[in-house]
Amino acid sequence: MLEKSYEIAKEMYAKFGVDTDAAIKTLKNVPVSIHCWQGDDVKGFDQDGPLTGGIQTTGNYPGSARTPEELMADLDKALSLCPGAKKINVHACYAIFADGEFADRDKLEPKHFAKWVEFAKERGMGLDFNPTFFSHPKVKDGLTLSSPDEATRKFWIEHGKACIRISQYFAEETGIPCVMNIWTGDGYKDVPADRMGPRMRYKEAIEEILSEPFDKNKVKPCVESKVFGIGVESFTSGSAEFTLSFAATHEGCLPLMDNGHYHPTEVVSDKIPALLCFFPEIALHVTRGVRWDSDHVVLFDDETKEIAKEIIRNDALDRVYIALDFFDASINRIAAWVVGTRSMQKALLSALCTPNAMLKKLQDENRLTELMVMQEEMKTMPFGAVWAKYCSECGVNAASGWYDEVKKYEDEVLLKR
Numbered sequence: 001m002l003e004k005s006y007e008i009a010k011e012m013y014a015k016f017g018v019d020t021d022a023a024i025k026t027l028k029n030v031p032v033s034i035h036c037w038q039g040d041d042v043k044g045f046d047q048d049g050p051l052t053g054g055i056q057t058t059g060n061y062p063g064s065a066r067t068p069e070e071l072m073a074d075l076d077k078a079l080s081l082c083p084g085a086k087k088i089n090v091h092a093c094y095a096i097f098a099d100g101e102f103a104d105r106d107k108l109e110p111k112h113f114a115k116w117v118e119f120a121k122e123r124g125m126g127l128d129f130n131p132t133f134f135s136h137p138k139v140k141d142g143l144t145l146s147s148p149d150e151a152t153r154k155f156w157i158e159h160g161k162a163c164i165r166i167s168q169y170f171a172e173e174t175g176i177p178c179v180m181n182i183w184t185g186d187g188y189k190d191v192p193a194d195r196m197g198p199r200m201r202y203k204e205a206i207e208e209i210l211s212e213p214f215d216k217n218k219v220k221p222c223v224e225s226k227v228f229g230i231g232v233e234s235f236t237s238g239s240a241e242f243t244l245s246f247a248a249t250h251e252g253c254l255p256l257m258d259n260g261h262y263h264p265t266e267v268v269s270d271k272i273p274a275l276l277c278f279f280p281e282i283a284l285h286v287t288r289g290v291r292w293d294s295d296h297v298v299l300f301d302d303e304t305k306e307i308a309k310e311i312i313r314n315d316a317l318d319r320v321y322i323a324l325d326f327f328d329a330s331i332n333r334i335a336a337w338v339v340g341t342r343s344m345q346k347a348l349l350s351a352l353c354t355p356n357a358m359l360k361k362l363q364d365e366n367r368l369t370e371l372m373v374m375q376e377e378m379k380t381m382p383f384g385a386v387w388a389k390y391c392s393e394c395g396v397n398a399a400s401g402w403y404d405e406v407k408k409y410e411d412e413v414l415l416k417r
């Protein structure tokens with residue numbers, strides 16, 4: 001059945017000049033970086049306080065991971081249901097300490113992440129990393145790197161430097177470059193009197209962090225922008241213009257776009273080719289904002305498909321680092337990981353099965369009616385058969401049957417927590 005439907009699909013795509021075998025082969029080597037923080041609602045292991053920084057998880061679905069062992073077991077279950085290449089994205093608050101040991105964020109060392117390295121190496125995956133500039137008592141008045149308080153800034157700069165050293169360690173241990181993303185929730189709830197001061201302090205603080213020595217081929221520092229956060233609605237230090245200008249003027253620093261971090265009518269898909277005109281490499285956080293930066297699970301929806309198209313048709317798979325960033329506590333967290341990861345992979349495969357050269361030609365020859373006709377026709381091509389073939393070659397269940405495994409794990413493991 002699978003082979004038969006794939007053969008028909010392959011033939012149909014071939015009529016448009018699309019080689020589905022080649023698309024499947026390409027996707028196998030495209031890593032999607034899976035964020036560890038979906039598994040425990042962004043709690044981490046280094047403190048017991050609330051989630052801060054203007055971000056919020058909602059829902060109380062049972063079975064959230066409470067320990068590194070539980071989180072890794074849950075991740076393993078999710079990984080087993082996602083085809084193709086993966087990386088694991090770790091936040092600094094997921095440091096794993098020995099019994100009785102503790103190190104504050106400014107004193108973190110590679111050894112506190114040795115278990116993550118072991119986990120990644122055993123599964124042949126790379127690791128990405130993020131300093132955690134939130135959920136910590138040293139976030140002063142909602143500010144970290146842009147705080148007017150020198151001691152506060154110093155603490156967080158030291159945290160950033162520690163994270164560069166840990167990122168270098170990740171890259172050296174796994175042999176795969178580590179994308180290290182700098183994001184802070186720094187901002188003001190109400191109208192500030194000084195918008196430039198915090199940004200100048202933020203700029204200088206990131207420059208100090210990046211003065212920590214590292215190998216640019218191994219560590220890929222990024223700056224992520226945001227439009228606003230909960231409780232910081234009026235001003236964000238790391239705005240889009242700030243971070244983009246920072247990356248543009250600091251060699252080796254990449255701009256990172258999170259598609260939940262813009263005004264709701266802006267689309268990151270359109271920003272990707274704009275940035276690719278200027279930056280050798282860029283990074284993405286793929287998420288799904290519903291009316292705001294709500295971090296819903298990524299679906300195989302229009303914007304996810306458009307994002308994937310811009311990467312594929314601009315031949316930029318080796319220039320765009322793709323990571324996921326969402327957290328939903330209202331549904332089974334493992335299913336959330338699996339749906340989000342597979343949706344991104346589906347979007348990439350769908351883009352690889354698009355006759356991009358033919359469509360570009362129609363545009364360049366101003367045959368815009370035909371372009372519309374063709375783009376609409378492509379939407380009902382038998383893509384499901386190609387996805388099923390891909391999953392089968394990767395040894396995972398293409399159909400909804402994978403959920404039975406999640407449900408079994410929920411009954412046997414999650415509900416007993």
Ligand SMILES: [Mn+2]
Nearest residue numbers: 224258285325
């Ligand atoms: Mn993000």
